[in-house]
Amino acid sequence: MTEKMHVYQAIARAVSDHGVDTMFGLMGDANLFMVDSFVRDCGGRFVPAAHEGSSVLMALAYAHVAGKVGVASVTHGPALTNCMTALTEGARGHIPMVLLAGDTPVENPRHLQGIDQREVVKATGAGFKQLRTPATVAMDVARAFYRAQVERRPIVLNMPADFMWQDTSHSKHVLDVFTAPGGVAQGDILDEAIGMIASARRPMILAGGGAVAARAQLIKLADRLEAPLATTLKAKGLFNDHPYNIDIFGTLSTPAAYDLIAQSDCIVCFGTGLHDFTTDRGKLMKDKRIIQVDIEPTAIGGGLHPDAALVADSGLTAETIVYWLDEAEIPPSGFTRELDIEVLTAHPTGSAKTAEGCVNYVHTLERFEQALPENRVLITDGGRFMTEVWCRISVQDPQSFVVTANFGSIGLGLQEAIGAGLAAPDRPVVVFSGDGGFMMGGINEFNTAVRLGLDLIVIVANDSAYGAEHIQFIDRQMDPSLTEFHWPSFAAIATALGGQGIEVNSNDSLEAALDALKTRNGPMLIELRLDPHDVPRMRI
Structure with a gap:
């Protein structure tokens, strides 16, 4: 059946026609009416992030854990450039998602936020799809979803802002994706x-x-x-x-x-x-x-x-x-x-001793493996700490494990944990992050997790340094002080942002934190105080 409506309504309807019920993003001039229609006219859920790149990361993890195409939306110009690392992460990870990106009006080539968005997207390895005309909305959206699944990467659907209030006719278009096994070995x-x-x-x-x-x-x-x-x-x-x-x-x-x-x-x-x-x-x-x-x-x-x-x-x-x-x-x-x-399958453990006021990282991970909920979804950020987590913290299956290291970046883990939490609402999500990664990308979205009421356990490995760089200075007998930071208390920040923060600086406080896991209510952050000289080397 064909219906008359505005373009922004037709985009929202076309997305909903693909079975999408959750969209991540930030609203701006070019996408706010489409997002509003997705929620009010189509019954969808919009999850607002604090940063545009975060919305893409949330959609990537949602896609991986839920087994669906993830969807996010941002406006034009700087909103899209803020997504470049996240889009590269998705392209390198072969994750199907659609980013509905606004673009500046076609009729105003000198717009302050104007940029060649096709070239921006191409640089990330993601795919680009132009919304051609108001009359082709349904087919253009369908093509973006088709390409995301077949090409196994993010596809950016570029939506000019001056299309949004134009009139169009909408009818449902969903392109079948060839899902049968792709080939039999022979010859x-x-x-x-x-x-x-x-x-x-x-x-x-x-x-x-x-x-x-x-x-x-x-x-x-x-x-x-x-x-x-x-x-x-x-x-x-x-x-x-x-x-x-x-x-x-x-x-x-x-x-x-x-x-x-x-x-x-x-x-x-x-x-x-x-x-x-x-x-x-x-x-x-x-x-x-x-x-x-x-x-x-x-x-x-x-x-x-x-x-x-x-x-x-x-x-x-x-x-x-x-x-x-x-x-x-x-x-x-x-x-x-x-x-x-x-x-x-036995990884060596070694001594549980470390510096005063710190905990031994390997010993702590072994205790987390025993105490964390068994049905967890595990997310890891990037950084020096991550390889020991990969080796020592188990997962139920590959779909319950999200590695945010496809591009070698840090600061992506907590955002993807939010997407995973919405994809698996009945399961706790555990994310391991370093101190640098949490300051870079986690701190601005922890409150998003609080607002959503997620069952999220954030474990911050805080060695007060950029550890991978710190150890390189040590190896060359150079002064590592430029890599060291006096961060604020992450546990206190988590509490201030509406969650529960716990600092762990001894084996006794570790056991108290593990006990607190049993009565958690909403996002919890456990800050591990570590000696930067005592964190195991990366195994990669």
Whole structure:
């Protein structure tokens, strides 16, 4: 059915037609009426952020945890430039979202906030879609949503402000997205890959974020081969409870698992780009056969070139390999019969001692692993502290884990935690941040979490320094004082912003904070006082 309405109403209706019920953003001249219509005419929920980039980050985490296309909206000019880091994070993380960005009026090329928004977006790696005319609103919105899903990245829909009060006709347009498995491995390269796998004596299965949906098939292949299973960081938790899951592969492995990987003679990789941290800059892949399977051709050969590359669906390929192994009556390798999984998954702990007035970070993480709610969603900011969190704090599954390090930035974690909290309203969200990251991007959105009443646990690792830089000065026997900061009390700030703040500077105060978790009501911030000389080095 076709209806007459204004363009701003048609945009809101078209977004709602795609099943969107939550939109993050900030209102300005070019998008305020569209946001109002989305709420009042379409029954949607608008989540206002304190910073435009935050709204994009919230939408990214919402998309990851909810399994939907995330949606955010900002106005033009500086509002869009404020989103550049967040858009780059989404593009590097292959996260489908749509940013409804206003643009200055077409009829006023000298507008104070005018900028070439297409070029801004292109620099981030996100996609750009122009709202062409008032008559094409529904199709342009549909195309933006289609591209976000197919291209697996943010798409910015550019909306000129002078279109908004023009009249148009609206009818529903939703473009079908091809979601069937994308390809079956076949041909000579498949035969070569199966030959390599069949002849391996110490094979291993590695799954990345692109193979999460193939969990059952990959386990079946691993069991058939008697091969251990491992994941990249993005797929952390995928093989929980499997008896031969060695957890994260690469620089984040335990020492025993790292040695095991080095001993392997064949790695069958599904849905992973084999980045430097996964392969330890290629060291872990030497003297072994590498088979790489990915539906995205551009994901293959980026870090190193495999011995066999299959552009195919991970699940179907695993099933195909099992079929031909059975047909040829290839015996299992027996590799897993030698393994002691408890030794392979145990990270070293060391001493619990540290400086006076501080807590030992590794010991504290071990206590958090025991005390945090088991059904948590885990978010990590960037920084020196993060690798130990990745290794020591478990997650239920990859969808319950958001890594905000796709662009190597700090200061993104708390914003994404808010999006995750709205995507999983019945689950607590735990976010680990450093002191620098919290000051950069967390402090301005903590009150947003308070206003929303989220069940959010923020753990700030405060070593009063930019730790990654601090340790570089120490290593070169230079004065690290330029990296050190006398921050205000984060616990006091959290309380002032309407949440609950607790400072931890001893083992006794740590235990008191863990007890307080049981009676929390709304956002809670736990500030860990750390010695900058005693925080473990990054494992990447």
